[in-house]
Amino acid sequence: MASIFDRIGGASAVSAVVDDFYGRVLADPRLASHFTGTDMSKLKSHQRSFVAAALGGPQEYRGKSMGEAHAGLGITAEQFDAVVAHLAGALEHCGVEGETITAIAGALAPLKAQIVSGEATAA
């Protein structure tokens, strides 16, 4: 069976999703301050390789581990959930079907423990 990567349209679809995703993240006052001073074109490029690999694309992800990439950022559980929701929104906007989005969100859930380091608010 074709990978999710192939089914959604390969690298160009992933690129569209990642652009849309960061548009949403930067427009969200709960999240935007984390990205002040971040080189967004570099981050988008890393995120494209991460997402492509996570969806079964042909290339391996060679960036930092999720623990390393987010260490010391003080990310809360609520912010993590908001980011996953924005990714789901971006996938939906780019025409990915609901069942696939649910599968992707489920695959990201185990990363929460590595990414969250800040004090959890009611979430």
Ligand code: HEM
């Ligand atoms: C499912 C959740 C997430 C995934 C899959 C993810 C993925 C990534 C990836 C692949 C990178 C690049 C790593 C590298 O440089 O090699 C990264 C960096 C980063 N992430 Fe996330 N992330 C997630 C959640 C979050 C959340 C919730 C925040 C903050 C609200 C966040 C903020 C950042 C920042 C600020 C960087 C860049 C750090 C720097 O300037 O080098 N991430 N993330």
